[in-house]
Amino acid sequence: MLRPVCHKTDEHRSYLQALDDFGIAELLAKLNNYCEQQEQQTLAALLISQLTQSLDAELVASYLSAMALNRQDLFPRIINQKFSASSVDLPDDFPNTAKTPRFLYGDKLRWIGSDTDWGTAIGRFYSFAPHLCCWSWCYLIWLSKDSLSAAWTSADIAWEQDLEPVEESLL
Numbered sequence: 001m002l003r004p005v006c007h008k009t010d011e012h013r014s015y016l017q018a019l020d021d022f023g024i025a026e027l028l029a030k031l032n033n034y035c036e037q038q039e040q041q042t043l044a045a046l047l048i049s050q051l052t053q054s055l056d057a058e059l060v061a062s063y064l065s066a067m068a069l070n071r072q073d074l075f076p077r078i079i080n081q082k083f084s085a086s087s088v089d090l091p092d093d094f095p096n097t098a099k100t101p102r103f104l105y106g107d108k109l110r111w112i113g114s115d116t117d118w119g120t121a122i123g124r125f126y127s128f129a130p131h132l133c134c135w136s137w138c139y140l141i142w143l144s145k146d147s148l149s150a151a152w153t154s155a156d157i158a159w160e161q162d163l164e165p166v167e168e169s170l171l
Contacts, residue, residue, distance in 0.1 A: 062131040069112065069162065091135060098126055101137045108166040109141060111158060116148035118166050129159055136160055
């Protein structure tokens, strides 16, 4: 038996679904721990307004980069890690605190998820990665002559998190 459509109920469900889809329901639930229900909506509106005003191109670019790499695991780190201008200075205790590089000179590497660009690690340097808000290894990759980008450049750089080893059988 078909039930008649109740536009008011369907609109309400759509509204609740939109609140859930855009994280507003979760925000309101978290605010429930800090304030009364009547204050939640006002505070949520203020927080969203503040976020909107504080967005900048660098933050948006970091999110877009993480999305393009299918690295949603980076989202919490992007928004939670704030860095000052002094944090881009070489760490005082370098190299003691630097992670050991994952790749060695001569390693065959490709960009994660890419079947078009690969090459050989010929150098690396330790640098501040703004999209990660921390220091990380960056590699100089001599591109294979069969790599798509080799048509316009012979080498490229990539952050360690964006690279993976290439199996010799794939070359």
